[in-house]
Amino acid sequence: MAIDSGEEAYDPNSVVDKWTAIWDELGVYRARDDDTPRSYVVSMFPYPSGDLHMGHAEVYSISDAIARYLRMRGQNVLNGIGWDSFGLPAENAALKRRLDPRDWTYANIETQARSFRRLGVSFDWRTRLHTSDPEYYRWNQWLFLRLFAAGLAYRKEAAVNWCPNDQTVLANEQVIGGRCERCGAVVVQRPLTQWFFRTTGYAQRMLDDMGQLAGRWPNEIMAMQRNWIGRSVGAYILFEIEGRDDAVRVFTTRPDTLFGATFLVVAMDAPLAAELVSDGRRAAFEAYRERAATATELERLAADRPKTGVFLGRYAIHPATGERLPVYAADYVLAHYGTGAIMAVPAHDQRDLDFALVHALPIRPVIDTGEADPRETDVATEGEGRLVDSGEFTGLPSAEAKQAIVERIGAQEAVTYRWRDWLISRQRYWGTPIPIVHCPQCGLIPVPEDELPVTLPASGYGLRPTDGRSPLASATDWVTVDCPRCAGPARRDTDTMDTFVDSSWYFLRYPNPSYEGGPFDPAGVDRWLPVDEYIGGREHATGHLMYARWLTKALHDLGLLPFTEPFARLTSQGQVIMNGKAMSKTLGNLVNLQEQIASYGPDAVRVTMLFAGPPEDDIDWADVSPAGAVKWLARLWRLSGSLARSTGESDEELRRAVHRLIAETTSAMDARRFNVAIARLMELTTVLRKASPSGPVTREGVEALAAMVSCFAPFTAEEMWERLGHPPSVCARPWPVADPALLVTESVTCVVQVNGKVRDKLAVPPDVSESRLRDLALASQKVRTTLGTSEVARVIVRPPSVVNIVALAG
Numbered sequence: 001m002a003i004d005s006g007e008e009a010y011d012p013n014s015v016v017d018k019w020t021a022i023w024d025e026l027g028v029y030r031a032r033d034d035d036t037p038r039s040y041v042v043s044m045f046p047y048p049s050g051d052l053h054m055g056h057a058e059v060y061s062i063s064d065a066i067a068r069y070l071r072m073r074g075q076n077v078l079n080g081i082g083w084d085s086f087g088l089p090a091e092n093a094a095l096k097r098r099l100d101p102r103d104w105t106y107a108n109i110e111t112q113a114r115s116f117r118r119l120g121v122s123f124d125w126r127t128r129l130h131t132s133d134p135e136y137y138r139w140n141q142w143l144f145l146r147l148f149a150a151g152l153a154y155r156k157e158a159a160v161n162w163c164p165n166d167q168t169v170l171a172n173e174q175v176i177g178g179r180c181e182r183c184g185a186v187v188v189q190r191p192l193t194q195w196f197f198r199t200t201g202y203a204q205r206m207l208d209d210m211g212q213l214a215g216r217w218p219n220e221i222m223a224m225q226r227n228w229i230g231r232s233v234g235a236y237i238l239f240e241i242e243g244r245d246d247a248v249r250v251f252t253t254r255p256d257t258l259f260g261a262t263f264l265v266v267a268m269d270a271p272l273a274a275e276l277v278s279d280g281r282r283a284a285f286e287a288y289r290e291r292a293a294t295a296t297e298l299e300r301l302a303a304d305r306p307k308t309g310v311f312l313g314r315y316a317i318h319p320a321t322g323e324r325l326p327v328y329a330a331d332y333v334l335a336h337y338g339t340g341a342i343m344a345v346p347a348h349d350q351r352d353l354d355f356a357l358v359h360a361l362p363i364r365p366v367i368d369t370g371e372a373d374p375r376e377t378d379v380a381t382e383g384e385g386r387l388v389d390s391g392e393f394t395g396l397p398s399a400e401a402k403q404a405i406v407e408r409i410g411a412q413e414a415v416t417y418r419w420r421d422w423l424i425s426r427q428r429y430w431g432t433p434i435p436i437v438h439c440p441q442c443g444l445i446p447v448p449e450d451e452l453p454v455t456l457p458a459s460g461y462g463l464r465p466t467d468g469r470s471p472l473a474s475a476t477d478w479v480t481v482d483c484p485r486c487a488g489p490a491r492r493d494t495d496t497m498d499t500f501v502d503s504s505w506y507f508l509r510y511p512n513p514s515y516e517g518g519p520f521d522p523a524g525v526d527r528w529l530p531v532d533e534y535i536g537g538r539e540h541a542t543g544h545l546m547y548a549r550w551l552t553k554a555l556h557d558l559g560l561l562p563f564t565e566p567f568a569r570l571t572s573q574g575q576v577i578m579n580g581k582a583m584s585k586t587l588g589n590l591v592n593l594q595e596q597i598a599s600y601g602p603d604a605v606r607v608t609m610l611f612a613g614p615p616e617d618d619i620d621w622a623d624v625s626p627a628g629a630v631k632w633l634a635r636l637w638r639l640s641g642s643l644a645r646s647t648g649e650s651d652e653e654l655r656r657a658v659h660r661l662i663a664e665t666t667s668a669m670d671a672r673r674f675n676v677a678i679a680r681l682m683e684l685t686t687v688l689r690k691a692s693p694s695g696p697v698t699r700e701g702v703e704a705l706a707a708m709v710s711c712f713a714p715f716t717a718e719e720m721w722e723r724l725g726h727p728p729s730v731c732a733r734p735w736p737v738a739d740p741a742l743l744v745t746e747s748v749t750c751v752v753q754v755n756g757k758v759r760d761k762l763a764v765p766p767d768v769s770e771s772r773l774r775d776l777a778l779a780s781q782k783v784r785t786t787l788g789t790s791e792v793a794r795v796i797v798r799p800p801s802v803v804n805i806v807a808l809a810g
Contacts, residue, residue: 269292
């Protein structure tokens, strides 16, 4: 869109190739090898599913504004770029088109790289890496072996989330509303032997180390992680089982409700349920478990879901009263929470109450919370209060009773976490092969380090097995190997790693992506890490951000990293939506980024993204106007070409306005309020357009404006700088600094009241003294006229803004 309003035309697209070539030639965005203060800026790297989209434009406009600003503030900035290039979407897209995933993936990477350059993002392209390169995933495998040797990687059978469409396992974080986040298929549970990383042992450290992030990470993100980890403080209580030698241990956060327990519930998929069921109830139990297995974990936990279950034909013995309590299997209890068994207290837990109502089980209130009886309302009273009908503990407040009951019955105090170990196995081709050999004689044997990487075979990506096997299982020549220990016949592991493994450490390799001595260069890590500014969406709060934090701690414990938190500061952006809804092909509301750039230019798209609101807010593209940004950029361009040779005296009032706006823009940039910063720059544009084109302050202001605009509209800023007569690049110019002396207001307005009514307004110095302000108010001609012969009873002075004179009636 060329803007021509009767003046010289500005074409925002015509200068893109010119400046990208100049930037490359000058190397202006390369991090320097010097001792100046450093800042490391990283945006969550893109997935090459196609060309860049509107969400990419938003997040990289944010990160680039930060990187450019820090550079101009004197920081040596490393702004890295790479591609998260393994994954199921590329594999599925390639299969659909009958292509090798490599061809599809790397073609998209090149398309995105060109688009990044046209968008003007100031990457140091020397950092470029792709997680699907053997040179990268070799170190994925190396890290896996280190974790395996430390006992942090292990293999076990577990009920997993299975996508029947994609034929692969999904982590809990990849199941949204009971469906696969990628394809939308209903997810089912099935038992498979899988690889896990032992993350749960770090749960408390994950919580404790949030102290390092306070004030630098969004509170919302930290709250989401705390909730996901799900720390619970309570106790393990033993319930003897009739006809069984071993007692059942249950975890509860409310031992004060023990006397209200009227039955036990075991997770229907826990091994304990199969052990407890009597012969006479086994058929009913097996039938129930088969029916319930189709529900996902989130569905099972849904509060509004009907509570189903089956009696196991067993009774537990209440540890305090000796009462016989029936034992049920149900799907609303999870096998991995606590011990997979709970004591059910229907009066004080809504899910237990719902179950009791369906199965006609006793409801016994034992906590007086001051609320209505749940037997009458069908609403559990879940708060604390004083105990009733609880034997010797009756009358005690809940807090005191918890400890007393635990001591009385010999329960074990405990802390549990809802967070589960990280399931990393994936039954797909396009991922990092797990570097383990399965030997019938020796067991699980690591691939020797000098044989890494275990590269993907040329075949194997076309098979879509339905029995839980990976497509790699079809690559027979690749699978069949000699055991590294005994040299006997063996088989490679055919699973690949979750791509979250790839993205949990890529930022460690950016400082030296060609380093061959390990996954990352220790000198580069010491120089740049941890990341100073990390930018990405809040949807990664309980996935990528958790995994990256965990792996950093694990690598620290292995002696590979000197820090325990990877990202010092986090900025989380909202979504770009259209007409109030997420953009999608199905809804027909997709906005094509390349079409927007072609119509308005990259600078206008970037400015529109950042001017729409603070980074964390969603942007509804239907409510914004890139055309308005084009008009502002055209004014800037014409302003830079309209200045005459400086003549005449300095305009001090103009200089004060310029420096005030520099100061306000700087404050907004420091606070990452880019919309406010752009608003101040628009205000400065208006001020300077009204000023004399030959005034020295006007040139000073326009040069400062060009420098600050470069954070948001780098192509336009470079054009301005060139038209002002300077060699490239404007980003090499320091950020303008406001003169503190020019920020001091010379006078303020003081309101003078007589008996509460305004009678005069005085211009006074900001630091005027109380006695001086009193004298000025009483000397005012308007005040003296109002007072006449009235006697002044009192003068209330609040320097520098208010004087109130209390006068007696004359």
